[in-house]
Amino acid sequence: xxxxxxxxxxxxxxxxxxxxxxxxxxxxxxxxxxxxxxxxxxxxxxxxxxxxxxxxxxxxxxxxxxxxxxxxxxxxxxxxxxxxxxxxxxxxxxxxxxxxxxxxxxxxxxxxxxxxxxxxxxxxxxxxxxxxxxxxxxxxxxxxxxxxxxxxxxxxxxxxxxxxxxxxxxxxxxxxxxxxxxxxxxxxxxxxxxxxxxxxxxxxxxxxxxxxxxxxxxxxxxxxxxxxxxxxxxxxxxxxxxxxxxxxxxxxxxxxxxxxxxxxxxxxxxxxxxxxxxxxxxxxxxxxxxxxxxxxxxxxxxxxxxxxxxxxxxxxxxxxxxxxxxxxxxxxxxxxxxxxxxxxxxxxxxxxxxxxxxxxxxxxxxxxxxxxxxxxxxxxxxxxxxxxxxxxxxxxxxxxxxxxxxxxxxxxxxxxxxxxxxxxxxxxxxxxxxxxxxxxxxxxxxxxxxxxxxxxxxxxxxxxxxxx
Numbered sequence: 001x002x003x004x005x006x007x008x009x010x011x012x013x014x015x016x017x018x019x020x021x022x023x024x025x026x027x028x029x030x031x032x033x034x035x036x037x038x039x040x041x042x043x044x045x046x047x048x049x050x051x052x053x054x055x056x057x058x059x060x061x062x063x064x065x066x067x068x069x070x071x072x073x074x075x076x077x078x079x080x081x082x083x084x085x086x087x088x089x090x091x092x093x094x095x096x097x098x099x100x101x102x103x104x105x106x107x108x109x110x111x112x113x114x115x116x117x118x119x120x121x122x123x124x125x126x127x128x129x130x131x132x133x134x135x136x137x138x139x140x141x142x143x144x145x146x147x148x149x150x151x152x153x154x155x156x157x158x159x160x161x162x163x164x165x166x167x168x169x170x171x172x173x174x175x176x177x178x179x180x181x182x183x184x185x186x187x188x189x190x191x192x193x194x195x196x197x198x199x200x201x202x203x204x205x206x207x208x209x210x211x212x213x214x215x216x217x218x219x220x221x222x223x224x225x226x227x228x229x230x231x232x233x234x235x236x237x238x239x240x241x242x243x244x245x246x247x248x249x250x251x252x253x254x255x256x257x258x259x260x261x262x263x264x265x266x267x268x269x270x271x272x273x274x275x276x277x278x279x280x281x282x283x284x285x286x287x288x289x290x291x292x293x294x295x296x297x298x299x300x301x302x303x304x305x306x307x308x309x310x311x312x313x314x315x316x317x318x319x320x321x322x323x324x325x326x327x328x329x330x331x332x333x334x335x336x337x338x339x340x341x342x343x344x345x346x347x348x349x350x351x352x353x354x355x356x357x358x359x360x361x362x363x364x365x366x367x368x369x370x371x372x373x374x375x376x377x378x379x380x381x382x383x384x385x386x387x388x389x390x391x392x393x394x395x396x397x398x399x400x401x402x403x404x405x406x407x408x409x410x411x412x413x414x415x416x417x418x419x420x421x422x423x424x425x426x427x428x429x430x431x432x433x434x435x436x437x438x439x440x441x442x443x444x445x446x447x448x449x450x451x452x453x454x455x456x457x458x459x460x461x462x463x464x465x466x467x468x
Contacts, residue, residue, distance in 0.1 A: 001246050001314065003134035004079045004216075004412060004451045005167070007090050009231055010072040010125035011097065012113035014371060026110055027073035031057065033100045034066055040096055040406070041066070042424045044434055050159065059421050061093060061406045061434045063414025072095070072125050078414030079451045083243045083314055084399060085409050087235050094376040107377055114231045115160065115374035116188035119367045121168050124205075125191040127231035131224040131272040132216065132451065137253050145286070148196055150248050151207050151228050152299050153293040155270070156279040157372045158241040159186035159327045160230035160344030163350070163361065163370045165275065166191035182275045183361035184350070188230045190274035196266050207266060215435040217449040224249065225404060228270065229373075233374055233383040235396045236340045241326060243318035247304045258303040261296050262286040269293075277347075279329035294329055301326060339388025339396060346373050360386035380388035415450045416455030420446075423463040440466035 015023040017085045035043045047053050048176035057067020063078030075093030080086040094114060101107040117124050139147075165182040176452035185191075189205075199205035204228040209225040216223070226245075232238045251257045264284040273281040301322050310314050327346075328336040336342040350366055359365060375381035388396065413436075420438045424431045432439040438446045438459060444466040447456050 001081055001083065003246055003249070004081060005086050005128045005242055005246065006077045006079055007086060007242075008074060008076045008126070008128040008130070009093060009114065010074045010126065010127070011376075012115050012118065012371075012373075012374070013073070014111045014113055015109060016111070017109040024071060025095065027068055027071065029104075030073055030100050030112070031066055031068060033104060038096070038100060038103065039221065039425065042421045042433065044433070045430065059417060061408070061418050061425075062089060063408030063412075063418045063421075064089060064093065066093075067098075078408050078417070079145075079411050079413050080414075081244070082451075083239050086242050087399050088401040088404045089238050090238055091400050091408055093237060095400070096405055097378050097384050098378075104340055107379075111375045111377060111380065113371055113374040114233055114376050115216045115371065116230055117162060117166070117192075119371070121165070121230065122164075126189070126205075126227060127229050128226075129226040129229050129242070129245065130215070131226075131249055133222050133224055133249060134253060135214075135218070135220050135222050136373060137222070140199040142262070143252050143257060144197070145262040145266075147248065147252060148207055149261045149269075149296055150245075150265060151226065151261045152266045152270040153273060153296045154191075154241070155187040155190065155228075155230070155274060155343075156281075156293050156297060156329055157322075158229060158232065159190075159274065159340050159341075159343040160188050160232060160374070161185060161186060161346040161370075162188045163366050181362075182277075185274040185277050186348055187270075187274040189228055190271050193267055193270050195355070204225055205206070207270065214450050220450075229250075230342070231374070233381070234339060234342050234345065235399045235462060236321070236392055237400070239395075240321055240340075243314075244300075244304075244322055245316060247308055247315065248300060251300075251303060251307060256303060256307045258299045260285070261291075261299055261459065264288070278332070294326065296299070298326055306431060336389065339364070339386050339392040339430060342383075345383065345386050345388075346370070349373065349386070359423050387425075387434070411452075411454065412454055413451045413455050414444065416446075416448060416453075416459035417458060422462055427467065429466055 013026050034040050041058045043055050043058035059065050061444050065076040078091040097112050190207055195206035197208045199208050205227050207228045209227050214221045215224045264286050269283045273293045280292040284289050285291050299388045334344045334348045373382040408414040429441050436448050446462045
C-alpha cells in the first residue's frame with residue numbers, strides 16, 4: 001500500500017471463576033505482566049493526558065502500544081504499509097495477551113475476547129481503523145457520501161455477527177421502525193452507530209470520527225479514523241476489511257469513486273442492513289431508488305478493478321479476494337465463506353448447533369457460544385475449530401508471524417521507535433515515547449513527522465547521545 005494503516009482493538013474480558021479482585025482487575029494485571037514480566041516494551045513514565053497516568057500503558061518492541069482505556073485492555077498496531085503486515089501485527093496483540101494468560105496459569109479461568117459487545121450490560125467497545133491520507137484530498141459532499149455508502153455496506157463481508165440486538169432504550173435516537181426482535185445480525189457495532197461524522201466518540205459514535213489528529217506532519221497528512229468496524233477473528237476478514245478500504249480511499253484520492261451509490265441515510269442503512277442479516281439487504285439511495293448492500297459493493301469493486309487492477313501484486317490480490325467473497329454472498333453460500341467472513345462463519349456454527357440441540361435463538365446458550373467464538377485462546381475459541389476451505393485456512397494460518405511480537409515493520413517509523421524502546425528498556429534514563437516523536441534524557445528530542453521514514457539511524461544516534 002502507498003498508505004500507512006493501523007488498527008486499535010479493545011478486548012473484552014470474561015472470568016469463569018470467583019476472584020476476590022473481580023474481572024475488572026484482569027486488564028491491568030495482564031498489562032503489568034506484559035511490561036514487567038514478559039518485557040514486551042517500555043511503560044510510559046509520564047502522564048499522556050488526564051486519563052492516562054504514568055504506567056497506564058507503553059510502547060512495544062514491535063512499535064505498537066498496549067494501554068488501558070475505560071477499563072479495557074487496548075492494543076494498537078504499529079504503522080504498517082502492507083495488508084499482510086496489518087494483519088500479522090494485529091494478531092501479534094492477541095498472541096501477547098494469550099501468552100500472558102498462559103504464563104500466569106489462568107488460561108482456563110480467564111479469557112480475553114476479540115469482540116465488540118457485552119451481552120450482559122449492553123456496552124460496546126471498539127475496533128478502530130486508521131488510514132493516512134494526503135492533506136490535499138478533497139472530501140466533497142459527493143466523495144464523503146460515497147465513502148459512507150461503502151462503509152455502511154462493507155459489513156456484508158467485514159461484520160463479526162451477533163446474536164440479538166442492543167436495547168433501544170439505551171440510544172438517544174429512535175429505534176428502527178418497527179422495532180421487532182432480531183435473532184441474528186451481521187455487525188456488532190451497527191446498533192451503536194448514532195451519526196455519520198462526529199467528533200466525540202464516547203457519547204455519539206459515528207461511522208467516521210471527525211477529529212483532525214494526523215500524528216504526522218499536519219501540513220501533508222490527515223488521519224481517517226473509523227469507528228464503524230467490528231473486531232474480526234478471521235485474519236482473512238481483517239485483510240479484506242483493510243485492503244478494500246484502502247482501495248476505496250485511493251479511488252477517492254484520484255477522483256474515481258463510482259457514481260449513483262449515495263445512500264439516503266448511511267446511519268439508518270448501517271443498522272438496517274445489519275438487522276436484515278443478509279448481503280442483499282435493501283437500501284435506499286439518495287434519489288429514492290432501491291438498491292441492495294451487495295449491489296453497492298459490486299459497484300465499488302467494479303470501479304476499483306477498472307481504475308486500479310494491475311498496479312501491484314497486493315492490489316490484484318485484494319481485488320481477487322473481494323470478488324471471491326462477493327460471489328459467495330451473491331450465491332448465499334455460507335459454507336463457502338467459513339473462515340473468511342466472520343458473521344457467515346458464526347451463523348453457520350450457531351445454526352448447526354441449534355439444529356442439533358433444538359434451541360431457539362433467544363436461548364442464553366447461544367449468547368455464550370457467541371462470546372466463545374471470539375475467545376483468542378486457540379484451544380478454546382470456537383473460530384479456531386471452523387472447517388474452512390483449504391485456501392482460506394492456509395491464509396489464516398500462514399499470516400501469523402512469531403517475529404511480529406517483538407520486531408517492528410521494517411519500512412515505517414515503527415522501526416525507529418522499536419529500536420528506541422529496546423534501548424530504553426536497558427537503561428534508567430528518562431524518556432518519552434509518542435507516535436510522532438521520541439525524547440531521551442532532558443534535551444534530546446527526535447521528531448518523527450513522516451511515518452514513511454524508518455528513522456532507524458536517527459533513533460540509534462538519539463539514544464547514544466543521551467547516554468553520553
